[in-house]
Structure formats: C-alpha cells, structure tokens
Amino acid sequence: MEKEIIILGAGPAGMTAALFAAQAGARVTLVERNAQVGRKLLVTGSGRANLSNHGVAPERYFSTSQAEPWLAAVFAQFGPTDLVQWLRTLGLLTYSTADGWVYPLSNSAQSVVQAFASALERAGVEVLLEHRLLSIRNIKDGFELGFEGQSSLRCRKLLIAAGGKAYPTLGSQGDVFPLLQKLGHALVPLVPALGPVACDMRAYQKLQGIRLDAQATLLDHEQVLAQTRGNLIFTQWGLNGPAVMDLSHRVARHAGGGLELRLNFLLDHET
Numbered sequence: 201m202e203k204e205i206i207i208l209g210a211g212p213a214g215m216t217a218a219l220f221a222a223q224a225g226a227r228v229t230l231v232e233r234n235a236q237v238g239r240k241l242l243v244t245g246s247g248r249a250n251l252s253n254h255g256v257a258p259e260r261y262f263s264t265s266q267a268e269p270w271l272a273a274v275f276a277q278f279g280p281t282d283l284v285q286w287l288r289t290l291g292l293l294t295y296s297t298a299d300g301w302v303y304p305l306s307n308s309a310q311s312v313v314q315a316f317a318s319a320l321e322r323a324g325v326e327v328l329l330e331h332r333l334l335s336i337r338n339i340k341d342g343f344e345l346g347f348e349g350q351s352s353l354r355c356r357k358l359l360i361a362a363g364g365k366a367y368p369t370l371g372s373q374g375d376v377f378p379l380l381q382k383l384g385h386a387l388v389p390l391v392p393a394l395g396p397v398a399c400d401m402r403a404y405q406k407l408q409g410i411r412l413d414a415q416a417t418l419l420d421h422e423q424v425l426a427q428t429r430g431n432l433i434f435t436q437w438g439l440n441g442p443a444v445m446d447l448s449h450r451v452a453r454h455a456g457g458g459l460e461l462r463l464n465f466l467l468d469h470e471t
C-alpha cells in the first residue's frame with residue numbers, strides 16, 4: 201500500500217515532524233528500527249532529559265558554513281519558548297534552572313518518551329517498529345523503501361530523521377548516509393562533538409572520579425583554540441563533563457593529537 205508521508209527515525213526529530221505533519225492533516229507513517237520510539241531520548245541528560253536552554257543563540261553554534269543567518273531564522277520561527285509551549289500541549293510540563301537549562305517537571309526522560317508516544321497515538325500516526333531501512337529507490341511520484349526482513353513500502357513523500365552516529369547501539373549508526381548519497385545528496389564530513397576528551401592521564405590516576413568546576417583552555421602550540429568553563433570529571437582515560445564536551449569538536453577537528461589542555465581550578469578565587 202502506498203503511504204502519503206513516511207518519516208524514518210522515531211527520535212525527537214522524527215517524532216516532532218510526525219506530530220506537526222499529522223496535526224496539519226497529513227497521513228503519516230513513522231518507521232523505526234528499534235522496538236520502541238525515542239530510545240536515545242531515554243538516556244539523555246543522564247535519564248533526566250535536558251530539553252532545551254533559554255540561552256540558545258546562533259553565535260553559540262559552531263559550523264563550517266555561515267550558520268548564523270539561517271540559524272537566526274530557525275530560532276525566530278521556533279525557539280526555546282515555543283518548544284516549551286508546544287511540549288505543554290503534549291502534556292509535558294517543564295521547569296528552567298536559573299542558568300536557563302530546561303528539564304521536564306518529572307525529571308524523567310522516560311516520561312518525555314511516554315508523552316511523545318501517547319501524542320503520536322492521539323494524532324493517528326501509524327508507527328512501524330523493528331523496521332530497519334536498507335534501501336531507498338526513486339520511483340514515479342515517490343520512493344520505495346526496502347527493509348530487513350519486512351515487506352517494502354512505497355510513499356509519496358519521505359523525510360529522513362535517522363540521527364547521526366553517536367551511541368550507535370541505541371539505533372542511529374550512520375547506515376542511512378550512504379543511501380542518501382546514492383540519491384545524489386552531499387554528505388559533509390562527520391565530526392564527533394559534545395563528547396568526552398581522551399587525554400594522557402598517567403600523572404593524574406589518583407584524581408579518577410573527582411568532579412570540579414574549572415576553566416579549560418585548548419591550545420595548539422600556544423595558540424588558543426577554545427576556552428570553556430564548567431564541570432569537569434577525571435576518568436581513567438581522559439576528561440568528561442561540560443567543560444571539555446563544549447570544546448571536544450575542536451579536538452576532533454585536529455585528528456592526530458598534539459594539543460594541550462590547560463585547566464584552571466582557581467578561577468573563582470583569583471583577585
């Protein structure tokens with residue numbers, strides 16, 4: 201049977217797109233390889249789901265292209281306040297911390313997933329689970345999708361929301377990128393971001409497990425590449441926490457290492 205719109209991937213992006221399309225009157229089928237929707241969403245914010253931040257601004261995003269004009273247009277159309285109001289229509293109440301972070305009132309990512317799942321049901325979205333996409337073929341007036349161990353599906357419109365490559369055991373493994381390239385889409389190089397940073401920790405083994413607020417400065421031969429401030433966690437293999445996650449994309453772009461990270465734990469005590 202031919203579907204009107206197929207949305208591939210039941211993460212936050214795919215579920216949101218499905219709800220908006222269904223609310224606008226479209227007949228929507230949401231297709232997901234996992235046995236449940238929102239699998240990655242479940243682990244976000246350490247199970248607490250950090251939903252947004254009121255400090256969101258175009259200049260806070262790092263991009264190789266001129267991101268600011270189009271990001272400003274995107275945020276003007278649907279910013280953090282719009283998101284919070286829309287989540288409320290799904291029955292999801294939120295609160296904000298003093299520094300702008302937005303969390304569900306329940307402090308539970310599980311409740312966020314449940315709110316999305318119920319909203320999809322109420323909106324009449326058809327959800328097909330355990331459907332792993334293997335192929336996309338252009339056909340007259342649409343697409344034909346092939347799945348692992350399932351019948352193929354045809355649709356007139358196709359929206360891909362299959363995520364990136366972070367935490368592949370949760371579903372998004374990057375296997376859809378080559379399928380899109382075959383259709384003629386360009387793929388920008390994938391770079392890890394917002395992750396921990398592996399460092400030579402031999403001298404710091406006794407600090408394992410310690411958390412501290414710090415200023416982190418990333419240098420390449422004395423040239424400052426980035427500077428952040430936030431919580432820092434010492435692990436066996438490197439550093440974790442917002443202070444390094446916020447500059448990890450700069451580390452990733454310098455494949456081969458040779459970078460230096462300077463930590464200042466006394467920033468709040470300097471005169």
Ligand SMILES: Cc1cc2nc3c(=O)[nH]c(=O)nc-3n(C[C@H](O)[C@H](O)[C@H](O)COP(=O)(O)OP(=O)(O)OC[C@H]3O[C@@H](n4cnc5c(N)ncnc54)[C@H](O)[C@@H]3O)c2cc1C
Nearest residue numbers: 209211212213233240244245250332333362363367371372
């Ligand atoms: C540990 C961790 C913590 C995080 N914490 C936060 C946080 O607190 N706040 C925040 O804003 N962000 C957080 N993030 C980032 C956030 O999870 C992602 O930005 C978000 O999930 C992206 O949504 P998405 O819908 O684009 O992709 P995904 O959530 O990855 O969803 C894509 C879906 O597509 C499906 N899919 C992929 N390929 C196929 C295929 N071939 N066939 C069928 N289905 C397929 C996948 O199974 C998946 O369900 C965190 C990420 C991680 C890994």
